Structures are given as C-alpha cells and as structure tokens.
Amino acid sequence: MATTSVSELGRRAQRASRQLATASGAVKDTALRLAADLIEQHGADILAANQTDLASAAAEGATATELDRLRLTEARLRAMADGLRAVAGQPDPVGQVVEGYVRPNGLRVERVRVPLGVIGIIYENRPNVTSDAAGLCLKAGNVTMLRGSSSAIASNTAIVACLRQAAAKAGLPEDVVLLVEDTSREAAVAFMRLEGVIDCLIPRGGASLIATIRAEATVPCVIDGDGNCHVYVDAAADLDKAVAIVVNAKMQRPGVCNAAESLLVHAAVADAFLPRVARALDGVALVGDDRSRALVPGMGTADEADYATEFLDLKMAVAVVDDLDGAIDHITRFGSGHTEAIVTTDLAAAERFCSEVDAGAVVVNASTRFIDGAELGLGAEIGISTQKLHARGPMGVRELTCTKYVVRGDGQVRL
Amino acid sequence: MATTSVSELGRRAQRASRQLATASGAVKDTALRLAADLIEQHGADILAANQTDLASAAAEGATATELDRLRLTEARLRAMADGLRAVAGQPDPVGQVVEGYVRPNGLRVERVRVPLGVIGIIYENRPNVTSDAAGLCLKAGNVTMLRGSSSAIASNTAIVACLRQAAAKAGLPEDVVLLVEDTSREAAVAFMRLEGVIDCLIPRGGASLIATIRAEATVPCVIDGDGNCHVYVDAAADLDKAVAIVVNAKMQRPGVCNAAESLLVHAAVADAFLPRVARALDGVALVGDDRSRALVPGMGTADEADYATEFLDLKMAVAVVDDLDGAIDHITRFGSGHTEAIVTTDLAAAERFCSEVDAGAVVVNASTRFIDGAELGLGAEIGISTQKLHARGPMGVRELTCTKYVVRGDGQVRL
Numbered sequence: 026m027a028t029t030s031v032s033e034l035g036r037r038a039q040r041a042s043r044q045l046a047t048a049s050g051a052v053k054d055t056a057l058r059l060a061a062d063l064i065e066q067h068g069a070d071i072l073a074a075n076q077t078d079l080a081s082a083a084a085e086g087a088t089a090t091e092l093d094r095l096r097l098t099e100a101r102l103r104a105m106a107d108g109l110r111a112v113a114g115q116p117d118p119v120g121q122v123v124e125g126y127v128r129p130n131g132l133r134v135e136r137v138r139v140p141l142g143v144i145g146i147i148y149e150n151r152p153n154v155t156s157d158a159a160g161l162c163l164k165a166g167n168v169t170m171l172r173g174s175s176s177a178i179a180s181n182t183a184i185v186a187c188l189r190q191a192a193a194k195a196g197l198p199e200d201v202v203l204l205v206e207d208t209s210r211e212a213a214v215a216f217m218r219l220e221g222v223i224d225c226l227i228p229r230g231g232a233s234l235i236a237t238i239r240a241e242a243t244v245p246c247v248i249d250g251d252g253n254c255h256v257y258v259d260a261a262a263d264l265d266k267a268v269a270i271v272v273n274a275k276m277q278r279p280g281v282c283n284a285a286e287s288l289l290v291h292a293a294v295a296d297a298f299l300p301r302v303a304r305a306l307d308g309v310a311l312v313g314d315d316r317s318r319a320l321v322p323g324m325g326t327a328d329e330a331d332y333a334t335e336f337l338d339l340k341m342a343v344a345v346v347d348d349l350d351g352a353i354d355h356i357t358r359f360g361s362g363h364t365e366a367i368v369t370t371d372l373a374a375a376e377r378f379c380s381e382v383d384a385g386a387v388v389v390n391a392s393t394r395f396i397d398g399a400e401l402g403l404g405a406e407i408g409i410s411t412q413k414l415h416a417r418g419p420m421g422v423r424e425l426t427c428t429k430y431v432v433r434g435d436g437q438v439r440l
Numbered sequence: 441m442a443t444t445s446v447s448e449l450g451r452r453a454q455r456a457s458r459q460l461a462t463a464s465g466a467v468k469d470t471a472l473r474l475a476a477d478l479i480e481q482h483g484a485d486i487l488a489a490n491q492t493d494l495a496s497a498a499a500e501g502a503t504a505t506e507l508d509r510l511r512l513t514e515a516r517l518r519a520m521a522d523g524l525r526a527v528a529g530q531p532d533p534v535g536q537v538v539e540g541y542v543r544p545n546g547l548r549v550e551r552v553r554v555p556l557g558v559i560g561i562i563y564e565n566r567p568n569v570t571s572d573a574a575g576l577c578l579k580a581g582n583v584t585m586l587r588g589s590s591s592a593i594a595s596n597t598a599i600v601a602c603l604r605q606a607a608a609k610a611g612l613p614e615d616v617v618l619l620v621e622d623t624s625r626e627a628a629v630a631f632m633r634l635e636g637v638i639d640c641l642i643p644r645g646g647a648s649l650i651a652t653i654r655a656e657a658t659v660p661c662v663i664d665g666d667g668n669c670h671v672y673v674d675a676a677a678d679l680d681k682a683v684a685i686v687v688n689a690k691m692q693r694p695g696v697c698n699a700a701e702s703l704l705v706h707a708a709v710a711d712a713f714l715p716r717v718a719r720a721l722d723g724v725a726l727v728g729d730d731r732s733r734a735l736v737p738g739m740g741t742a743d744e745a746d747y748a749t750e751f752l753d754l755k756m757a758v759a760v761v762d763d764l765d766g767a768i769d770h771i772t773r774f775g776s777g778h779t780e781a782i783v784t785t786d787l788a789a790a791e792r793f794c795s796e797v798d799a800g801a802v803v804v805n806a807s808t809r810f811i812d813g814a815e816l817g818l819g820a821e822i823g824i825s826t827q828k829l830h831a832r833g834p835m836g837v838r839e840l841t842c843t844k845y846v847v848r849g850d851g852q853v854r855l
Contacts, residue, residue, distance in 0.1 A: 391849030434806030
C-alpha cells in the first residue's frame with residue numbers, strides 16, 4: 026500500500042480539525058470510551074503487530090531497554106484503555122471562559138478556551154504513547170498527527186486503527202487521529218515543517234530528537250526536555266525527613282525525569298547527614314566532590330559532566346555547598362529547569378529557594394517525584410515542559426488548548 | 441569601539457536576569473519612571489542621533505514610508521516617555537498566584553506568575569519600539585535583548601543609554617536592557633540561536649523577517665504575524681451599523697494590522713448594502729468578485745491574491761457569499777488568524793461565527809479596530825500574536841511571563 030504524503034495528511038488534519046473543534050464534550054468522551062473498548066477487543070491483533078515490531082527490532086540489534094520500551098503486554102494494553110477512560114472522565118477544557126469583563130464603551134470581552142487545532146507528536150519506540158497522546162489531544166478538541174519510530178510502525182498502525190474507528194463510531198471524522206506511515210527522516214523533517222498546519226509540535230524522545238527538532242522544525246514546539254533535578258539539604262533541615270526525601274527522589278523510580286540526579290548538602294550538616302544518607306542510598310553509585318568524598322569512604326569522584334547528567338539510573342552526584350547561595354548557584358549552573366527541591370525548617374531559606382531558583386517546579390520538604398500531572402491533580406499528562414513558553418512543568422489537557430477573544434458589541438466603532 | 445559579541449551579551453543578560461527576576465515592583469516602576477525622565481532630558485541628543493540615522497537612510501535611498509517609520513520627533517519622544525510611565529502605573533504581574541490548592545496528601549500546590557527571563561526583540565526601523573518593548577519586558581521582570589535594524593542604530597543606542605542609566609539609578613543592573621550593536625545578518629542569526637539564553641524571541645517586522653525567523657531561529661518564538669481581517673455582513677445585519685463598522689474597520693487607520701482588508705456580504709442583502717457601503721467607503725479602492733462588481737459600477741476585479749493580501753492601505757477586497765457557511769469558508773481559507781467580525785442581529789449566526797471562526801479574536805457588531813491591548817484593557821501591548829502557542833491576540837505584560845509550580849510539604853514521599 027502506498028503511504029500517504031505528509032502534506033496530504035496535513036490537509037486531512039485541517040479538515041478534521043474544523044469539525045472536531047466544535048464537537049461536544051459528550052461526543053469526544055464517547056469516542057475516547059469506544060477507543061478504550063476497541064483496544065481491548067482488538068488486543069490480540071495489537072499484540073501480534075507488536076510481536077512483528079519486536080522481532081524486527083531484535084533482528085536489527087535493539088538493546089534490552091529499547092525492546093522493553095517497544096513491548097506491549099496485556100497489562101500495558103489495559104493501562105492504555107484505562108488511560109483513555111480516565112481522560113474521558115476529566116472535565117472538558119474547551120469553552121471555559123478564562124476571564125470576562127465589560128469595557129467602558131460597552132464592549133463585552135471574553136477570553137474563551139479553545140483547542141489548539143492540530144497537534145503533532147513525534148516519538149520513539151513506546152507504542153503506548155500513541156493512544157495516551159491522541160486521547161489527551163482529542164479530549165482538548167485537537168486533531169493528532171502522530172509520527173512514531175519505524176521500530177513501532179506495526180503496533181502504532183494497529184492502535185491508530187482502533188482510535189480512528191472509535192472516532193467514526195462516535196460521529197467524528199476518522200482523521201481526528203492520523204499516523205505518518207512514512208518513517209523516513211525526510212518525512213519526519215517534512216512533518217516538522219508543516220507550517221500553517223501543525224499548531225503545536227511535541228517531541229517525546231531523547232536528546233538527539235530534541236536537537237533535530239531545534240535544528241529543523243519551523244512549526245511552534247513545546248520541548249519536553251531533560252530532568253536534571255536536585256535535592257538541597259539545608260543547614261536547618263530535619264535530617265530524618267531529608268534522608269526519606271533523598272531516598273525517595275533517587276530510588277523510588279530512577280528512570281524517570283522527576284527523579285533526583287544530584288544531592289547538594291550544606292557544609293554545616295554534611296558530617297551528620299552524608300554518611301547517613303549514603304547508607305540509606307543502598308545500591309546507588311555515588312560520585313562527589315572532595316568534601317563529600319572525605320565523609321563517605323568509597324565514593325567516586327564527580328566531574329563536571331556528572332553534575333550535568335540526567336543519569337536516569339541508580340547513580341547520584343553529590344556536592345557540599347557553603348550555604349544557600351552556593352546551592353542556588355550550583356542549580357542555576359547545572360539544573361535543566363525541571364524540578365528542584367529544598368529540605369529545610371528555615372522559612373527564609375525556603376522562601377529564597379522558591380523565589381530564586383528558576384525551574385518549572387520548586388519543592389519544599391517533599392520528594393521531586395511529585396512533579397507529574399497525576400500527582401499535581403492535572404489528570405493525565407502529555408509531558409513535562411522544561412521550556413517557559415506556553416507551558417511549564419507538567420502539561421495536561423489545559424496546556425493543549427489556547428484562548429480566543431470573543432468581543433460582543435452593539436455597533437461600536439473606534440473614535 | 442569594538443562591538444560586544446552576541447554570546448557575551450547573552451551571558452550578561454542571564455546574569456542580569458537572575459537579579460531582575462526577584463526585584464520588587466517598586467524598584468522596577470522607579471526604573472521605568474526614571475527612564476521616561478531621561479528620555480525627555482536627553483531628547484536633543486536622541487533627536488540628533490536620529491538625524492544621523494535619517495541622513496544615512498536617505499542617502500541609501502529609503503522610501504518616504506521607511507523614513508517616516510525611522511523618524512523621531514518631540515511628540516514621538518513624549519509618547520515614548522508617557523508610554524513608560526503608563527507601564528509603570530500598571531499592576532505587576534509577577535508573583536500573582538494563578539491557582540492554588542491542597543492535594544489529598546497535604547501537599548500545598550501553587551502556580552505562581554514569574555518572568556520569562558530573557559526576551560529577545562528583533563525589529564525594523566521604528567526606534568520607539570526600543571523603549572516600548574524594553575519597558576514592557578522590564579515591568580514583567582525580564583531582561584530585554586534588542587536587535588534593531590542598522591538604519592536605526594544611532595537612535596537605538598541613544599535610547600538604550602537612557603534605559604540602562606535609569607536601571608542603574610534604580611538599583612538594577614544596567615544589563616537589564618542590552619542592545620546588539622552588530623547589525624550584520626550573521627549577528628542576527630546568532631541572536632536567533634541563543635539557545636538556553638533567550639526564553640522568548642518576538643520579531644516585530646515584515647514578512648521577510650518572519651520567514652527568516654522561521655528558517656533560522658532555534659529559540660522559542662512568538663510570531664506577530666499579518667492581519668488579513670474580514671468583516672462579514674450577514675443577511676440579518678442592521679445595515680446602518682454595518683456601514684459604520686465597515687467604514688471604521690477599513691478607514692479609521694488603514695495602515696495597522698487590525699484594519700479590515702476584506703468585506704464579505706450575504707447575497708440576500710448585497711443589493712441593499714453594497715452600493716451604499718461603496719459610497720461610504722469614499723476614497724477606498726474596491727476590488728470584488730463578479731457578483732459584487734455587478735452591484736457597484738467601477739469596482740475592479742479581485743483575484744485570489746487580493747483576498748489573501750493585507751493591503752494596509754485604502755484598498756479592500758469584496759465578495760458576495762451565499763450564506764454564513766460561505767463566509768466562514770472564505771475566512772478559513774484566506775484569514776490570517778488575527779481578527780474576524782460579523783455584523784448580524786441573528787443570535788444563531790453570531791454564535792456559530794464565534795464558535796467556528798478560528799482566529800485570535802472574533803467580534804460581533806463592532807469594529808475590528810478594537811482588537812489591541814489598550815482597547816481591550818490590557819494596557820500597552822508588545823504585539824498581537826497570530827500563533828496559538830503561549831499567547832494569542834494582543835500581548836500585554838501578562839504574556840511576557842510564565843508560571844512556576846511551588847509545592848510545599850512536610851516530608852511527603854511518593855509511595
């Protein structure tokens with residue numbers, strides 16, 4: 026079967042977008058629930074398609090991690106279906122009046138939440154992103170154009186078929202979800218340059234994908250970047266809580282972006298705290314500066330690169346700092362603008378940290394692991410933005426919308 | 441004097457940004473008022489610098505329009521100073537708690553408005569943009585990196601000197617306002633690629649500048665694009681109001697982006713309305729389709745390009761449409777997503793227009809000319825965004841900020 030060109034898919038996305046933008050919440054939620062049902066009903070077909078992808082990937086020498094990301098299971102399919110149902114249960118952001126007022130000349134002004142239009146998702150491996158992302162976009166009234174990796178093409182095709190069929194059964198255009206079947210680099214670049222079609226491009230992937238987006242994309246993007254998150258243990262920290270928070274932030278799920286990668290300790294409590302936390306971080310490879318290493322026998326040496334790295338693993342870089350300023354300077358230099366935490370009982374230190382640390386989220390006396398959409402009560406998230414424009418921090422359905430001014434008058438003209 | 445490299449300016453911008461981000465509203469407002477005073481006190485120097493720019497531009501063959509945009513006068517200087525004072529009088533957006541709530545686990549979550557950080561402005565000719573843009577950015581706690589055109593370099597340098605001196609007198613770093621003195625294309629491209637430095641790039645200029653930004657910029661941008669605005673006169677329009685609105689939208693100030701460029705008329709009222717409005721649009725060159733031309737003797741022929749053009753002049757494209765759907769289709773095809781207006785007494789038509797027309801602003805029974813920051817009550821504006829990401833429609837100080845999650849706990853860890 027010949028693949029459809031990216032530009033033709035773009036035209037179809039725009040047509041579908043016009044119809045979807047004014048669809049009722051009830052219709053969109055029906056489509057989401059039908060999609061969940063279809064994914065469960067066609068589970069065997071999806072898993073068979075996934076087996077094809079896995080076999081090809083294994084033959085091409087994919088790593089165990091890559092294969093794990095690519096793999097679907099009964100449990101993962103159920104999680105995808107449940108995710109779609111959960112999104113259906115969330116409030117519809119579209120139509121919300123964000124503000125409204127009357128001007129002195131009688132013009133009634135409202136700012137109303139509306140869909141962005143067409144959202145492009147470019148992602149690697151994980152086929153569950155296909156339904157997670159498309160579900161959130163649909164909820165917010167957006168057409169989704171998906172460009173997954175060639176490694177997952179059979180899985181993605183099978184999942185997209187369910188989503189499209191569900192849309193049609195709910196009375197929406199099938200084209201509210203579109204898959205770019207051409208997985209060449211040329212098609213990816215054409216996709217990133219669909220100016221006037223893609224209103225927002227969201228990459229989900231590693232550093233090389235982000236670099237390609239920055240170099241090639243001409244459409245507006247929201248970058249879901251690295252999380253090089255720090256925990257700073259202040260002179261006035263409750264050290265019991267500090268141990269629990271550091272252990273949780275590093276070890277509860279090391280492979281995710283809101284896990285902590287670096288530990289900063291105030292010099293005044295380094296003696297008391299570092300040996301204790303090192304014991305508690307059992308199984309974590311610690312690397313540190315000279316002052317840290319003097320307190321923890323066997324700790325490796327940290328170089329600049331360690332402080333700048335998102336390990337996503339049971340590894341942590343440690344530094345002793347002279348004071349709060351030292352901690353803020355270190356974070357300013359090495360942080361990625363994702364999540365930064367302080368443990369302290371000192372009000373002034375907490376306030377200065379919150380005010381002066383420039384990140385999507387600052388956390389006082391709690392684990393960095395709370396900075397995701399579900400934990401913050403946003404519902405499902407499409408990513409965590411480390412840029413400042415449009416969305417910052419966890420992005421839920423609200424971040425997949427924009428606003429429109431609606432101005433009503435009675436013949437007013439400007440003097 | 442050797443010019444400072446763009447990358448060195450970037451480093452200075454980041455240092456200044458850290459200090460400015462936590463400056464009080466009182467200090468920022470003092471800086472803005474001092475800047476206004478200094479611009480007035482150094483008016484003669486600024487005008488002399490402007491004369492240098494004007495002489496060079498004239499020698500290089502600048503058009504009358506270009507020279508007018510470049511020219512400063514006593515009145516324009518006063519408007520710049522008054523603009524800075526007006527911005528000082530607006531509320532400070534920084535620190536506003538956008539939302540706040542407590543999670544079931546006791547975590548207290550706030551979303552707080554904070555500065556974007558460093559804003560890049562790239563613009564052509566008009567030296568008044570220098571103080572207008574830098575003033576708004578400063579109010580919102582942002583460092584401004586300005587890259588004006590070579591034609592205005594002497595004027596811009598003189599104005600920036602006042603802004604920097606005012607900042608220093610108010611106790612802020614001088615570097616809260618920085619001018620890229622190297623006006624080469626290479627420096628402009630380096631400026632657009634200051635990744636990790638410029639948090640938001642706002643171009644103010646014509647189509648070729650926007651095209652360069654799309655092709656070359658790697659930093660996040662907000663595009664202030666064209667305004668190809670329509671007025672649609674519905675079958676149920678009050679024709680007296682329709683005439684007044686069309687005349688105002690087209691003629692009150694034709695050279696601005698919220699002026700109307702096209703007129704769409706429902707076939708049922710074309711006979712009654714078009715000859716009347718054509719007489720009222722005295723001095724406007726009308727071009728139209730066959731049905732329009734049959735009703736207005738002497739009307740020129742409109743081609744596709746006319747319907748797609750932002751004339752910014754006393755010219756208007758006219759089309760007769762069969763119904764509301766025809767009007768919405770036409771706007772969907774040719775509109776630029778800026779401002780679209782309907783004149784009608786029919787509630788259903790008004791509601792469908794507001795819902796189905798995809799633009800930054802939709803207007804019922806009023807002139808398109810109301811869609812700017814001051815008229816909508818936002819205060820001064822830095823531009824009107826025709827993209828959907830981050831900001832849509834008129835952008836005031838609020839749109840020069842982002843939000844940060846501040847999460848306070850008492851030792852919570854994730855289970």
